[in-house]
Amino acid sequence: MKLEDFLYKKSEWLRGTGPKSNIVVSSRVRLARNLDKLPFFNWAKPKERESALVAIADATSKSKFTKKSLFLKMKDVSEIDRQFLVERHLVSPEHVIDPEYKAVVVDEKEIASIMINEEDHLRIQILQSGFNIVEAWNMADEIDTDLSKHLLYAFSIRWGYLTACPTNTGTGLRASIMLHLPALVMTNQIGKVFQAISKLGLTMRGFYGEGTEAIGNFFQVSNQVTLGHRESDLIEKIESIVDKLIKREESTRNILMVKNKEEMSDRIWRAHGTLKSARIITSAETIKLLSVIRLGVDLNIIGGIDRTRLNELFMLIQPAHLQKIEGKLLSAEQRDRKRADIIREKLQE
């Protein structure tokens, strides 16, 4: 398997077929782990960094879950491919800075990925389509258990798993659910939702755009607490809160469809018309318009486009993806044109 294969392949979490995928894009679980007897990556000497990398690479090559996965040393990956991995959410933006001693392990379906020597020695990530956080947790747990047969983790009976940043100590677990909440945004309820989520010990942030400024009505809800609770309790809590959020978004959509069907339909078809017509388009505008079209598909206002194709477009319109498709480096202006071309092509299909 090569990195190139991911370009035209639909990764599992983009299928848009999971539970409640009209509202939930993906469910993600990440476990932070470090090796015993070695300093955390940022404090480790080159030799220690190297030995962490070797030990983990060896373990992943033995584990039944990861032995067939793609193993990439970040220093062997081109600048554009690093960006490509970030855009596919397989590595963090931090992981591609200063690539020495860093690596990533990715399975064919892009469900499981393991960052080696990011802030922590291991970051095990499971990405599932739709509202599927329990399954994501179960898979992460299985991989973690299997790897621990080959690796000795830094673990304290008092604190749990030890991590470079104390906010991750304990379970090392972060569960994140990416939601599409256009109706709550349109009806100005999103501010209150932010506040409520925060009071419940979860965080919510715009998935695109800086800080809480959200583009395209995509939001990510994550747990903040990692210490002092069992993993299953943390998962259960986020699941139950997100379930309420989903119900609220759904009921708001229903109300909008009863009270403002024509305005909604106008807005959705205009977004569709613009995307099918533009010759130059930025990624920010594209994300906004795709968000509106996604709502149109979910509300059965627009037919003939499925969520898979929309999810694929969200992925393909990103800078590194565009440049890999074109097979060469592109300036921002060239990308804006290439993006428009690809969107027209994909919406024409």
Added chain:
Amino acid sequence: MKLEDFLYKKSEWLRGTGPKSNIVVSSRVRLARNLDKLPFFNWAKPKERESALVAIADATSKSKFTKKSLFLKMKDVSEIDRQFLVERHLVSPEHVIDPEYKAVVVDEKEIASIMINEEDHLRIQILQSGFNIVEAWNMADEIDTDLSKHLLYAFSIRWGYLTACPTNTGTGLRASIMLHLPALVMTNQIGKVFQAISKLGLTMRGFYGEGTEAIGNFFQVSNQVTLGHRESDLIEKIESIVDKLIKREESTRNILMVKNKEEMSDRIWRAHGTLKSARIITSAETIKLLSVIRLGVDLNIIGGIDRTRLNELFMLIQPAHLQKIEGKLLSAEQRDRKRADIIREKLQE
């Protein structure tokens, strides 16, 4: 012939086939005439108003140019049909207020129309497609000459034709040319053009929108002086100035196509996409977008739509037209929806 027949018929000036019709929508000549021995309409008593109406109606029924035309007394025309006549530029907005003793004569092709008892007893109007002001003048002159066989005009050897408003006295001639100048607007040259036109003794105003605020880049250039010059000199002057304006718009379009072809193309296709998709749309937005599409057709960026269809759309999207098509009165909201439906239908054809 009935007023209804105009609804789905393409009037001559909307064909968009005249000279320079890529830039000139229409050429219009209007002659103001009054009957001798009768006070101007606004000073006339009911009986005098009636006798002016009778005399002119009689004359138009005898003239070879107008005897087959539609003759409509304004008081017999419904509210909606009066608005319909205004929208088709067959009568002035003033002519439908207080309709008693007022009438209009319109030929089948909507080239010639005569308002009876507007501000002046007669307002003879010729409307031609494209840059055709000489032909418009010749036709107006012929009809005027023919009518003068049956009517005695108020005429002074010193002042020429006498009119209710002194600004029309002399020739009673107003020549107006409606231009589409998107390139001069885009390149911010239109302000200077306004100033230059004014210094040359002509007036220029936005065709849609109040005052000089123009919607859709349509402008009307008219002569201001009517006294002290021969008609042919006035026509020649406006023709030569508009000719320069056309050349400037043309060269600016060429420059835009060389320097900004992709941005132009993006803008034009987006306008097209919005019009083909919207479910609710105001007339102001429609005019703006149709203007952009018209430019796209003129620059061969958009194919498959001809100017006739665009001109027809400019006409059909107006309030009275929409209501006549629907066959009933519509609220503003209902019109915005009906307008969007008609546009989609016409652009799909």
